[in-house]
Amino acid sequence: MSANIYPRVTIAFCTQCKWLLRAAYFAQELLSTFSTSLGEVSLQPSTGGTFVVTIQNDKDSEPKVLWDRKEDGGFPETKVLKQKVRDVVDPGRGLGHVDGKKEAVKAGEAEEGTPLAGEMDGKKENVLLVGEKGPACEPGEKCEDCQ
Template sequence: MRTPRVEIEYCTQCRWLLRAAWVQQELLTTFGTRLGEVALVPGTGGVFRVVVTAEPSAEPVLVWDRAADGSFPELPQLKARIRDVVAPDLALGHTDRAARRGDPDDPAPERAR
């Protein structure tokens, strides 16, 4: 497994592949070689989760769960959460400003279940 690894699990029944692929493309464009892999993982039941594994021996970190967060991620917020796990010192420029305009009580990423 190449790390850091990002998994985007999406619902095939809901036809969310294009949304997941768009998020994948945005993450690869933003983080470039700082990410080892961005995988699309088909699922069912309305799932849309983003999990990051920073190192092979590290616990996976759940950075977004549509069910728990109540919506699909806004990209600036998702990028900031991923950055906080894989490259905390990375400045995201305008993305940082947009993420700060989001929920001020944005919880820190939690360990994947």
Template sequence: MKPTITITYCPKCGWLLRSSYLASELLTTFADELNGVLLKPAEKAGEFRISIDNEPLVDRKTDGGFPEITALKRLVRDRVAPRKSLGHADRGNRETDAEKK
């Protein structure tokens, strides 16, 4: 069964647009690998979390901010399709790895 991503966002903070953008990017990139993306209004103010089948992936408070889309795609890819190429998003990651050597 394909996984479902849940984006829990604070509607009072105005984060629906950000959540919609992230959802559309994930659905475009992982069209064949995902069951869908659920946008879920948070009950607590300031909450922004992303999970895959209820397993935490990103938490704004714990991680110190919102995820960049390329980093988020890598996190999702590593969980749902480890062999999938992300094109330019992977190139940036390889350059970073090369710089470390």
């Protein structure tokens, strides 16, 4: 068996509170976003209302707490957790829509007709940022998925 590749994220969750699915969801989101930038995302069963997310950057360092349900008040939003992991793993990396509008939007340089965040039918899942295209659409067109 090979040695662990770091950074390593651990999600400790309470089995008594039945938070396995929540922990698994966060693990899936982190693995989807950071794929090869993380060496491991582990789920650690616990008790007593625990929901703590830690990251360990190398095998010799102490794990850093990214989120503690008891200290931070509840569960993190997915985007907040992703930002906290990014800040440790690759601080210069952009997270696209998770980080908000792109600089072009902030500077007022959006192309005419390009939807801005929050401008599409009020549906969060249909929000595109400047320069992004839907799954099968050409610039300036709306495909079936974007309508």
